[in-house]
Amino acid sequence: QVQLVESGGGLVQVGGSLRLSCAASGLTFSSYTMAWFRQAPGKEREFVARINWSGSNSYHADSVKGRFTISRDNAKNTQYLQMNTLKPEDTAVYYCAAQTKYSFPSTLVRGYEYWGQGTQVTVSS
Secondary structure, X not given: OOEEEEEOOEEEEOOOOEEEEEEEEOOOHHHOOXXXXXXXXXXXXXXXXXXXXXXXXXXXXXXXXXXEEEEEEHXXXXXXXXXXXXXHHHOEEEEEXXXXXXXXXXXXXXXXXXXXXXXXXXXXX
């Protein structure tokens, strides 16, 4: 079965950096658009960034543009999210997702069938 396993979360101070990883198995990773979403307590899950199958095209939410960078390594079946200049409002559970419903924009949760279990990122001030 499909498994997406996130790692790399943790506690970091304001202005710090973290690198999240998502290891995929059970699917042809290089065929999927991949994305990161996040969910803060009491809020809906929101889009962070997505990257196309080859890694040649990516898109980041305005809230993270210039600070976060999504990337992937198809040889390792892994995608990454480099997070720099972290802010308290970046505190959330971060989820890895594989897009399966291409009739929906890649920024919408409903376009993704496969999800990881999430990794907690906490930015302390």
